[in-house]
Amino acid sequence: MIKHIYQKLFATKPGAEQRIPRYKQTRVYQWLRSNPKLRDIRQSLPLILHLTRQDLVERHTGSVLGATWTFVSPLINILVFVLVFSSIMGAKLEGFGAEIDKYAYSIYLICGMLAWIAFANSLGRITNLFKDQSHLVTKVNVSLLALPLSVLLTETVVYVIGMVFFIGFLLLVDFPLSAYWLFIPVIYALQCLFVYALGVTLAVLAVYLKDIKEVVTVVLQVWFWVTPIVYVMEILPGWVQRGMQFNPAYVLVDAYRSLIMRQQLPDFLPITLFAIAAFGLLALGLWLLGRTERDLRDCL
Amino acid sequence: MIDIQGLNKTFKLFHRPADRLREAITGRVRHESYHALKDISFQVAPGEVLGVLGRNGAGKSTLLKLLTGVLMPDSGQINIDGRITGLLELGTGFNPELTGLQNITANGLMLGMSHEELDNRRQEIIEFSELGNYIQEPLRTYSSGMTMRLAFSIAIHAEPRCFLVDEALSVGDGYFQQKCMKRIREFKESGGSILFVSHDLNAVKMLCDRALVLEDGSVVFDGDADIAVNRYNRIMARQAEEEEGRHLGRQHGAYGTGEVAVTTGSVAGQESHSATISSGEMLDIDLTLSAHQAVGDITLGIMVRDRFGQDIFGANSFQLGQTLNLAEGSVQRVRLSLQADIAPGKYTITIGLHSREHHLEACYWWYDSYLQFEVAGFKQHLFSGVCRLPLTLETLPAESPSPAQQLE
Numbered sequence: 001m002i003k004h005i006y007q008k009l010f011a012t013k014p015g016a017e018q019r020i021p022r023y024k025q026t027r028v029y030q031w032l033r034s035n036p037k038l039r040d041i042r043q044s045l046p047l048i049l050h051l052t053r054q055d056l057v058e059r060h061t062g063s064v065l066g067a068t069w070t071f072v073s074p075l076i077n078i079l080v081f082v083l084v085f086s087s088i089m090g091a092k093l094e095g096f097g098a099e100i101d102k103y104a105y106s107i108y109l110i111c112g113m114l115a116w117i118a119f120a121n122s123l124g125r126i127t128n129l130f131k132d133q134s135h136l137v138t139k140v141n142v143s144l145l146a147l148p149l150s151v152l153l154t155e156t157v158v159y160v161i162g163m164v165f166f167i168g169f170l171l172l173v174d175f176p177l178s179a180y181w182l183f184i185p186v187i188y189a190l191q192c193l194f195v196y197a198l199g200v201t202l203a204v205l206a207v208y209l210k211d212i213k214e215v216v217t218v219v220l221q222v223w224f225w226v227t228p229i230v231y232v233m234e235i236l237p238g239w240v241q242r243g244m245q246f247n248p249a250y251v252l253v254d255a256y257r258s259l260i261m262r263q264q265l266p267d268f269l270p271i272t273l274f275a276i277a278a279f280g281l282l283a284l285g286l287w288l289l290g291r292t293e294r295d296l297r298d299c300l
Numbered sequence: 301m302i303d304i305q306g307l308n309k310t311f312k313l314f315h316r317p318a319d320r321l322r323e324a325i326t327g328r329v330r331h332e333s334y335h336a337l338k339d340i341s342f343q344v345a346p347g348e349v350l351g352v353l354g355r356n357g358a359g360k361s362t363l364l365k366l367l368t369g370v371l372m373p374d375s376g377q378i379n380i381d382g383r384i385t386g387l388l389e390l391g392t393g394f395n396p397e398l399t400g401l402q403n404i405t406a407n408g409l410m411l412g413m414s415h416e417e418l419d420n421r422r423q424e425i426i427e428f429s430e431l432g433n434y435i436q437e438p439l440r441t442y443s444s445g446m447t448m449r450l451a452f453s454i455a456i457h458a459e460p461r462c463f464l465v466d467e468a469l470s471v472g473d474g475y476f477q478q479k480c481m482k483r484i485r486e487f488k489e490s491g492g493s494i495l496f497v498s499h500d501l502n503a504v505k506m507l508c509d510r511a512l513v514l515e516d517g518s519v520v521f522d523g524d525a526d527i528a529v530n531r532y533n534r535i536m537a538r539q540a541e542e543e544e545g546r547h548l549g550r551q552h553g554a555y556g557t558g559e560v561a562v563t564t565g566s567v568a569g570q571e572s573h574s575a576t577i578s579s580g581e582m583l584d585i586d587l588t589l590s591a592h593q594a595v596g597d598i599t600l601g602i603m604v605r606d607r608f609g610q611d612i613f614g615a616n617s618f619q620l621g622q623t624l625n626l627a628e629g630s631v632q633r634v635r636l637s638l639q640a641d642i643a644p645g646k647y648t649i650t651i652g653l654h655s656r657e658h659h660l661e662a663c664y665w666w667y668d669s670y671l672q673f674e675v676a677g678f679k680q681h682l683f684s685g686v687c688r689l690p691l692t693l694e695t696l697p698a699e700s701p702s703p704a705q706q707l708e
Contacts, residue, residue: 046415047406050405054406058398135393139392208320210317298312
């Protein structure tokens with residue numbers, strides 16, 4: 001299936017090659033074409049897609065349910081959040097513009113949890129990626145820059161599946177879906193950029209320092225509870241609330257909530273700062289990998 | 301076409317893993333270097349097979365890793381005009397949990413094949429590997445020979461321009477090795493470049509147009525394969541000598557209580573008059589014994605060992621029913637003669653002087669590998685194995701009774 005999507009996206013249509021489109025003549029395009037690192041990434045795309053497929057589908061070959069397992073964990077997550085927190089805990093949250101108070105906390109929770117799961121899982125896996133995939137890295141020439149993409153892609157698929165269930169649930173309880181949903185992919189793309197950048201940096205460090213793996217596990221756990229994901233911002237003291245603007249995870253989670261629950265665009269300033277930070281980290285990660293790649297490969 | 305210019309590769313040895321990171325970022329030296337490859341340059345033309353010879357640690361594997369792009373060189377150029385694949389002992393990135401078929405796809409993509417190429421080639425790959433229905437089984441159930449067959453099959457069908465072969469080929473059985481060799485020759489004829497790394501000197505001579513000899517990370521010879529093989533043999537011989545020297549050094553000196561000692565010793569063939577004899581020749585071992593104290597009932601023992609340190613033959617004067625008695629300060633010359641009906645090769649003689657039956661009671665003097673000699677060629681008929689046992693052949697009339705029948 002992925003193969004078909006890929007072909008549809010990238011294959012040239014017959015009869016399209018007579019004229020060079022204008023975008024192909026721009027300097028940016030030329031640079032993108034000729035940059036050797038990007039060329040490596042482009043050439044590894046089929047492999048990345050295949051690794052993703054392996055992760056999602058082939059990992060379950062031999063099991064009775066097969067690829068269905070990929071859908072199970074997001075579904076269970078949603079069901080738990082909805083059933084446990086709306087019926088059993090019955091937490092009431094106000095001021096989200098929705099009259100269906102019964103489900104408000106579930107929606108609040110799912111908005112944050114789905115994003116956090118994608119964030120934390122990707123980051124954790126990318127951190128250990130070079131070690132985990134050392135059987136590939138030391139045997140065949142794979143682009144170290146491209147490898148994390150397969151993790152992002154896998155987690156994205158899981159996230160999308162979760163979101164589809166989420167939308168299904170929202171329709172079921174008559175929660176209004178708005179055009180602001182169209183901005184979710186933008187926020188998610190920024191999230192991926194941030195995770196990729198931070199992940200590559202940590203992955204390089206993790207090859208040298210085994211401790212990084214443990215540190216990341218612990219930090220992610222603390223991070224989860226520091227960020228208002230299961231609780232609401234208002235219960236925190238004022239100074240923490242002000243500082244929260246510098247918590248990237250909160251900025252992300254809050255942006256999703258703005259779009260989904262408040263039906264408005266997220267605050268401009270935090271998300272801009274977040275984007276700048278992401279690009280800064282990306283520069284750092286790329287510099288670090290470029291600087292250490294030769295050594296890194298010796299070391300694996 | 302493979303074109304290598306001025307390739308250098310150094311491995312860094314660090315005391316602590318964190319030092320590695322600190323150096324990688326700051327650039328300040330915190331390591332000891334190991335220079336694995338020094339200024340390597342060579343070309344492999346289309347349709348050429350280049351052999352690479354070298355003892356363990358000469359840099360062969362590093363060279364292969366650099367060529368496949370798994371490692372990156374410190375300096376130098378690697379130009380390869382197209383895809384490079386190979387059958388390498390360092391493995392191919394197979395996933396043992398996936399089936400053979402899934403591994404074909406994964407591995408093909410890793411080698412840079414497109415889905416289209418893979419679809420066209422998949423059947424051929426399966427057929428060439430002769431895995432049959434096993435292709436549906438997870439790779440962890442494969443034998444090493446089967447894995448190698450699959451690896452070779454994918455690598456050669458990936459339409460490479462350059463192909464690398466190393467000792468991994470020897471995992472396959474004779475039949476499949478021949479099949480591989482045939483396929484490699486076809487590849488060569490179609491204009492591919494091949495790098496053949498092997499310790500099988502015969503195969504290098506047969507297959508390669510040219511060969512490199514690597515020694516301590518440098519190319520010490522680049523040229524005709526036959527000459528390269530000789531050069532390699534010389535290096536190995538030198539290593540063998542060094543080993544022997546080390547061996548002697550380690551065993552140097554006699555031990556024992558020292559009441560009696562062997563002061564000089566020599567070994568010579570009765571015909572060759574040297575330490576190199578023919579198999580079957582009489583060998584004289586001349587020893588001079590001197591006693592610091594008066595000792596009676598001395599047993600003199602010898603042990604002949606081959607180059608693996610295996611005991612070939614040992615005996616002592618006690619077993620012969622002879623003992624030696626030496627007065628204080630006396631010197632005694634003795635000669636042991638034996639018929640050296642042993643296979644060609646290098647041997648050592650260990651000498652011991654002890655009391656009575658064995659050296660555990662009182663060991664006066666013991667010297668491992670005190671003397672060396674070599675057996676080359678045969679005085680009598682050829683034989684195989686460690687030693688020659690007296691053998692005769694009689695022709696008998698057909699109706700004569702066999703020994704068993706005679707008993708009846």
